Amino acid sequence: MNGDFIKYRAWFTIADVNICIVTPTPLYVEPAFSEFKSTPVQDAVICEFECVEELPKKSENQKLVYQDEMHQIFSDSYGVCQYFAIPYAGLPPVSMREPDAYQRLDINEEGNIKIVYRQQAAHYFATAFGCFNAVKIERLLIRGSRLILHSSFISCEGAGIVFSGRSGIGKSTQADLWIKHQGARIINGDRTAFGLKEDKILGYGLPVAGSSNIFLNEAYPLRAVILLGQAKENKIRRAKPKDAIAFLMSQITVNSWSKAFMNKAFGIFELLLENVNIYRLDATPDVNAVECTLNRLKEDGCLINN
Numbered sequence: 001m002n003g004d005f006i007k008y009r010a011w012f013t014i015a016d017v018n019i020c021i022v023t024p025t026p027l028y029v030e031p032a033f034s035e036f037k038s039t040p041v042q043d044a045v046i047c048e049f050e051c052v053e054e055l056p057k058k059s060e061n062q063k064l065v066y067q068d069e070m071h072q073i074f075s076d077s078y079g080v081c082q083y084f085a086i087p088y089a090g091l092p093p094v095s096m097r098e099p100d101a102y103q104r105l106d107i108n109e110e111g112n113i114k115i116v117y118r119q120q121a122a123h124y125f126a127t128a129f130g131c132f133n134a135v136k137i138e139r140l141l142i143r144g145s146r147l148i149l150h151s152s153f154i155s156c157e158g159a160g161i162v163f164s165g166r167s168g169i170g171k172s173t174q175a176d177l178w179i180k181h182q183g184a185r186i187i188n189g190d191r192t193a194f195g196l197k198e199d200k201i202l203g204y205g206l207p208v209a210g211s212s213n214i215f216l217n218e219a220y221p222l223r224a225v226i227l228l229g230q231a232k233e234n235k236i237r238r239a240k241p242k243d244a245i246a247f248l249m250s251q252i253t254v255n256s257w258s259k260a261f262m263n264k265a266f267g268i269f270e271l272l273l274e275n276v277n278i279y280r281l282d283a284t285p286d287v288n289a290v291e292c293t294l295n296r297l298k299e300d301g302c303l304i305n306n
Contacts, residue, residue: 015193015204017144066257146195160203160220165228231282
């Protein structure tokens, strides 16, 4: 007599995108992801995980479209097949040859995701972090026309403001200064999701936040995106469209190997440029930078003048 395989389901809503994680064992949900747990809905993206002894081989019709030290991605007219190594999961390193990978991800024509993984990686896929890291959150959010920007996201006077720039440029410093001097709140210290909802571009908190460890499940109308630089004197001005595009595209998480992803991403990106003020701020790491920025945002109507 054959027994039934029990599957466990966990539901999440991230940036208004509903996601169902289906696993063969109970899922440990870290505090960051607990903030984003939700109730069952019909329109969720299904991400199903299964533990296997050996990974299935790719179809002969699938062609290699991307490869690095951790991934091999194959594609054909029916979907995507992706192999991963997981060197950060406490597993021994593997060569990125197809039979040596730890997991395989498939996306079918309906857009649902199936991941099979080897027994050696079972502990990794028993966690929400492991599952979402394997699926890639940007791949889920693009379904809801959402992109992820490398940035510190704060709310002030009901408005969302993000500071974007390379690591170490001072995003967290500027966010902390706004908390101290303007009573702002940090929604996420390292990532912001954004997209159009009811004629407004909203910024969303995310369950991943780099080293900031701040991951609130809140959303605010995005009023200003500030491209951050360092200087001895503070200077803020509207960014030229060409400069804004080049700067922001380097900070947005994309699947560059996917034409469908990139086409949709460019459309979302255009909405951001059309609906949100983009500034270039060369800043000092002190309250003077806050005052300079605050005055300009109020002048432009991004914040309410008191």
